[in-house]
Amino acid sequence: AKAKAAAKSVERDPDEGLAPVKGFPSGKDAGAGALAKLKTFTKCVLAEYVWLDAKQVPRSKTMTMTSRPSKVSDLRVWNYDGSSTEQADGHNSEVLLKPRAIFNDPFRGPPHVLVMADCWNAWDDKPAIGNTRAECAANMTKYKQLDPWFGIEQEYTLMVPGKVGEKATVPLGFNKDGSAPAPQGPYYTSAGFGVAIGRPIADEHYTMCMEAGVKISGINAEVMPGQWEYQIGPCRGVEIGDHMTMARYIMLRVTEKHGVVCSIDPKPAEGDWNGAGCHTNFSTASMRAKGGYDVIIKICEAFGKVVKQHVQDYGEDNHKRLTGKHETCDINTFKYGVANRAASIRIPRDAEKDGRGYMEDRRPGANCDPYRVCNRIIITTGECMDQ
Ligand code: ADP
Ligand code: MN
Ligand code: MN
Ligand code: MN
Ligand code: MN
Numbered sequence: 250a251k252a253k254a255a256a257k258s259v260e261r262d263p264d265e266g267l268a269p270v271k272g273f274p275s276g277k278d279a280g281a282g283a284l285a286k287l288k289t290f291t292k293c294v295l296a297e298y299v300w301l302d303a304k305q306v307p308r309s310k311t312m313t314m315t316s317r318p319s320k321v322s323d324l325r326v327w328n329y330d331g332s333s334t335e336q337a338d339g340h341n342s343e344v345l346l347k348p349r350a351i352f353n354d355p356f357r358g359p360p361h362v363l364v365m366a367d368c369w370n371a372w373d374d375k376p377a378i379g380n381t382r383a384e385c386a387a388n389m390t391k392y393k394q395l396d397p398w399f400g401i402e403q404e405y406t407l408m409v410p411g412k413v414g415e416k417a418t419v420p421l422g423f424n425k426d427g428s429a430p431a432p433q434g435p436y437y438t439s440a441g442f443g444v445a446i447g448r449p450i451a452d453e454h455y456t457m458c459m460e461a462g463v464k465i466s467g468i469n470a471e472v473m474p475g476q477w478e479y480q481i482g483p484c485r486g487v488e489i490g491d492h493m494t495m496a497r498y499i500m501l502r503v504t505e506k507h508g509v510v511c512s513i514d515p516k517p518a519e520g521d522w523n524g525a526g527c528h529t530n531f532s533t534a535s536m537r538a539k540g541g542y543d544v545i546i547k548i549c550e551a552f553g554k555v556v557k558q559h560v561q562d563y564g565e566d567n568h569k570r571l572t573g574k575h576e577t578c579d580i581n582t583f584k585y586g587v588a589n590r591a592a593s594i595r596i597p598r599d600a601e602k603d604g605r606g607y608m609e610d611r612r613p614g615a616n617c618d619p620y621r622v623c624n625r626i627i628i629t630t631g632e633c634m635d636q
Contacts, residue, residue, distance in 0.1 A: 293313060293314075293315070294313075294314045294315070294316060294317045294318075294360050294361055294362065295311050295312070295313060295314070295354065295357055295361040295362075296311065296312045296313075296314050296318065296324065296361070296362050296363075296364050297309050297310070297311050297354055297357075297361070297362070297363045297364065298310055298311075298312060298327055298346050298348070298364045298366050299363055299364060299365055299366065299494070299495065299498050300329075300346055300365075300366045300367065300368050301367075301368070301379050301380070301382075301494060302334040302335065302336065302379055303334060303335040303336050303378045303379040304335070304379070305379060305616075305618050307494060307497055307498035307501060308329075308334060309363075309498065310329060312327060317360040317362065318351060318362060318364075319351075320351070321348045321349060321350065321351060324348035324351070324364055325348075326345055326346065326347050326348070327345070327346040327366070328343045328344060328345050328346060328371060329343075329344055329346060330342050330343070330344075331343065331344030331368075331377065335378070336368060336377045336378045336379060337370070337377070341371075341372050343371035343372075344368050344369065344370065344371060344377050345368065345369040345370070345371050345374075345377075346366035346367075346368060347366055347367055347368075347369055348364050348365070348366050349365050349366060349367055349382070349491060350364075350365040350488075350491045350495075351363070351364055351365075352364075352365065352461040352462050352463065352495055353460055353461050353462050354461070355456075355457040355458075355460035355461045355499070356457070356502055363461060363495060363498070365491045365494060365495055367380050367382045367383065368380045381490075381618050381620040381621045381624065382487065382490055382491075382620045384620075384624055385487050385490060385620040385621070385623060385624040385627075386486075386487040388624050388627050388628055388631070389486035389487045389623075389624075389627060390486075391631065392627050392630070392631035392634075393486070395533040395534060395535070395627070395630065395631065395634060396485070396533060396534040397485070397486055397531065397532070397533050397623075397626075397627055397630070398482070398483040398484065398485055398531070398532050398533075398537075398607070399482055399483065399484055399486075399489035399529060399530065399531055399619075399623050399626075400466065400480060400481065400482025400483045400484070400489075400529075400530040400531075400607075401480070401481050401482060401489060401493055401527050401528070401529050401530070401613075401619055401622075402478050402479075402480045402526070402527065402528040402529075402530070403478060403479050403480070403481065403493065403496065403497070403513070403527055403615065404471055404476060404477070404478045404513075404525035404526050404527065404615050405476070405477060405478070405479075405500070405511050405512065405513050405525060405615060406420050406421075406473065406475055406476045406477075406511075406512045406513075406514070406517040406518075406525055407420065407421040407422075407446070407447040407450060407475045407476075407477070407504075407509045407510070407511060407512075408420055408421060408475070408509065408510040408511070408512045408517070409421055409423075409509070409510070410508065410509065410510050411510075417510040417512060420473065420474060420475040420476070420512075420517060420518055421446055421447050421474070421475035421509055422436075422446035422447070422473075422474030422475035423474065423475070423518070429518075429520065429522075430474050432521065433472050433473055433474075433521075433522060433523060436470060436471070436472060436473060436474045436476070437469075437470060437471060437472045438469050438470055439470050444474070445470050446474050446475045447475055447477060447509065448470070449507065450477075450503055450504065450507050450509060450511075451468050451470070451477040451479070452468075453503050453506075453507075454468075454479065454496075454499060454500050454503045455468050455479065457499050457502075457503060458479070458495075458496055458499055461495060461499060463481065463492050463495050463496050463499065464481060464482060464483070464484055464488075464492050465479055465480065465481055465496060466480045466481070466482060466483075467479070467480045468480070471523065471525075472522075472523040472575075472576075473517075473518065473522045473523050476517075476523070476525060479496065481493050481496050482530065483530075483532075487620070487623075489619055489623055490618075490619045490620040490623060493619040494619070497513075512525075513525065513615040513616045514566070514615065514616060515564060515565075515566050515567050515569060515570040515614035515615050515616055516566060516569035516570045522575075523575045523576065524569065524570030524571075524575060524577070524614070524615075525570070525614070525615035526570065526577075526611065526612075526613060526614055526615055527564070527613040527614060527615055527617045527619070527622070528609050528610070528611050528613070529609070529610045529613050529619075529622055529623070529626065530607050530608070530609045530610075531607060531608055531609075531610065531623075531626055531630075532606065532607035532608070533630060533634070535634075536548070536605065536606065536607060536608070537605055537606065537607070538605060539604065539605060540604065540605065541600075541604065541605030541606060542600060542601060542603075542604045542605055542606075545596055545600060545605075545606070545607075545608050547633065548608065548629075548630055548633060549585040549594050549596070549608065551629055551630070551632075551633035552583070552585070552593075552594060552610070552629055553583045553585070555629055556583045556593075558625060558629075559610075559612065559625050559626075559629070560580060560612065562617075562618075562621040562622055562624070562625040563612050563613040563614060563617050563622060563625075564613055564614030564615070564616045564617035564618070565614070565616060566614065566616070567580065567612070567613075567614035567617075568580045570614055571612060571614075573591070576590045576591065576611075577591070577611065578591055578592050578593045578611070578612075580612075585608075587600075587601045590611070592611065593610070593611060593612055594608055594609065594610050594611065595608070595609040595611055596608050596609075597609065610622075610626065
């Protein structure tokens with residue numbers, strides 16, 4: 250029995266029932282309230298496996314473990330019913346979950362964990378539908394010597410819930426009948442009742458991300474009422490997708506408690522309202538080093554030659570947002586420039602001044618797949634640097 254207890258943290262052994270664990274709540278005490286008390290039971294660790302479905306929406310389910318995993322290899326490959334998520338058919342439904350990163354579970358508290366997993370077909374061990382991480386990870390490995398860093402600014406819009414399962418259409422802060430509030434202007438980086446709308450959600454998400462160990466670098470209120478932004482990064486290579494995914498998952502969990510919906514639609518309200526994007530900030534070792542400004546210009550020029558490929562990977566419905574208005578560059582035009590918020594790529598003023606730094610691709614939409622965006626960026630950059 251001792252050997253068993255010392256074994257790797259895999260799924261619980263039948264001999265190691267939960268009840269014998271000293272003090273573990275049982276019978277009528279074992280309800281939802283008791284779950285919160287699990288923090289105090291070190292023999293019982295809940296691992297919430299998180300993955301992306303066919304539409305890039307995070308899903309999750311929980312596994313009881315007997316000790317806290319300290320590294321990815323302490324976690325077992327699990328599976329789920331891919332026929333319920335449009336990733337498999339009912340006759341051959343198993344999709345595998347391969348653990349890739351461990352975070353703290355800020356909802357259940359210590360010692361519980363969130364596990365970022367990616368999805369693989371059980372039948373041929375190929376990446377499942379929607380697993381864009383696999384290709385991204387491969388290209389990040391291929392161009393490892395460039396040491397790519399990414400920082401993504403996730404804009405999102407809090408919405409009044411619609412009918413169950415239906416898309417919410419009214420932003421929080423719009424009038425009850427769906428009519429528009431006073432025009433944008435006062436809301437961006439605002440404080441105060443009636444202008445900063447939804448701060449408890451933005452702030453709780455921020456705290457939860459920090460507790461989880463997600464690399465969140467800041468938040469701000471955005472231009473449309475009910476619209477906010479958080480920034481993830483800098484992250485190295487494929488880590489950006491993992492941390493972005495976990496941040497989006499944590500937001501979904503936070504909204505459950507507040508009775509609001511988080512939309513990452515790139516154009517959540519029609520009319521004279523800013524859309525929502527995922528500005529992607531990017532640098533390589535040579536861009537960050539002395540003389541890096543010239544490398545930044547060279548990469549911008551390379552981006553200009555493959556505009557279609559990039560835009561294809563930057564999210565659905567993004568043409569509704571990239572109109573040339575509302576701090577965007579038209580989707581069919583490519584421009585880069587220092588401090589230019591109407592360009593496709595903005596080079597920060599500091600990068601020009603210091604002669605090195607990073608660049609900001611302003612095109613990805615709020616609903617973009619960060620693995621696809623960063624995969625495209627590293628391919629174009631890698632090929633350009635190879636020449
Ligand atoms: P903006 O001025 O466009 O609103 P933000 O402050 O919202 O910029 O976001 C900037 C993002 O750039 C952050 O996520 C930050 O982590 C990231 N970042 C900073 N330096 C670098 C770098 N050298 N390479 C890649 N990303 C970076
Ligand atoms: Mn089942
Ligand atoms: Mn920003
Ligand atoms: Mn912004
Ligand atoms: Mn930005």
